[in-house]
Amino acid sequence: MVSWEGKLLVATPVLTEGSFSRTVVQLLQHTAEDGALGLVLNAPSGTPLGEVLPGWALLAPDPVVVFEGGPMQQTAAICLGRLTSAAPEDPSYVLVPGAPWLGTLDLDLDAADAVEQVRVFAGYAGWSPGQLEDEVSEGAWWVLDALPGDAFSSEPQLLWRQVLRRQDLPLALAASYPPDPSLN
Numbered sequence: 001m002v003s004w005e006g007k008l009l010v011a012t013p014v015l016t017e018g019s020f021s022r023t024v025v026q027l028l029q030h031t032a033e034d035g036a037l038g039l040v041l042n043a044p045s046g047t048p049l050g051e052v053l054p055g056w057a058l059l060a061p062d063p064v065v066v067f068e069g070g071p072m073q074q075t076a077a078i079c080l081g082r083l084t085s086a087a088p089e090d091p092s093y094v095l096v097p098g099a100p101w102l103g104t105l106d107l108d109l110d111a112a113d114a115v116e117q118v119r120v121f122a123g124y125a126g127w128s129p130g131q132l133e134d135e136v137s138e139g140a141w142w143v144l145d146a147l148p149g150d151a152f153s154s155e156p157q158l159l160w161r162q163v164l165r166r167q168d169l170p171l172a173l174a175a176s177y178p179p180d181p182s183l184n
Contacts (some may be wrong), residue, residue, distance in 0.1 A: 001133075004030045006098020008146045009038060009132075010163055015140040019071050022160045022179070025125050025141075026080070026151050028096050028104065036127040039080060041119075043068040049120055053076075059118045064152045071119030077122055079105045080116040082152055099146055104147045105177040117152045142171065 009025040025038040047066040050057035057064050058080065069078055081103050083095075096102040105115065127135070135141055144163060153159050164175035 001032045004036070004143050006146060007094050008144045008150060008163060009141045009145055010160065012142055013174065019038070024150070024159045024163055026146060032129060035129045036132040039069040039078060039121045040067070040125055040132040040138055041151055041153070044123065044156055044157040056118050056120060059115060061117050061152045065123045067119055069123045070118065070125030072124050072126045074123035077120055078124060079142045080119045080151055081105045081118060081122065082148065084116045102151060119151055141182055
């Protein structure tokens with residue numbers, strides 16, 4: 001099995017389920033034994049990060065809010081950091097394989113030394129072993145390369161289209177797909 005850790009999952013237009021329609025997911029883990037775990041990058045909540053974790057809010061790009069990372073364990077928080085350099089040998093950092101600029105961090109401000117930017121997510125998206133591969137083969141997701149700025153976009157509502165537009169043709173044309181084709 002080829003691991004997709006560090007890749008983006010981009011919802012195809014056939015995926016119309018409310019919580020995943022037009023989403024962009026950063027995959028953090030993907031193994032045959034454990035399945036997959038990722039964070040929805042384009043679902044900002046209305047909760048200001050400064051109300052929940054004031055110290056981390058200073059490192060967060062706009063919008064400075066908690067993001068809805070996915071439908072699973074929404075009371076759990078995951079902090080994703082854009083690293084300034086290689087993370088030190090420290091259990092506070094867990095590098096994302098395939099995306100050396102990303103790491104998950106303990107929500108302890110002491111870990112902020114090697115971090116340029118952060119996003120805090122409530123919940124995550126998860127798939128049991130083989131489930132994600134089945135969804136990809138059924139046409140629900142595109143597996144695409146991530147860029148360092150994707151997880152920290154200041155315009156997360158535009159991320160789905162931006163990621164698709166930078167792809168080769170014909171996939172780039174999907175960025176123009178209307179949210180509801182019946183209205184065309």
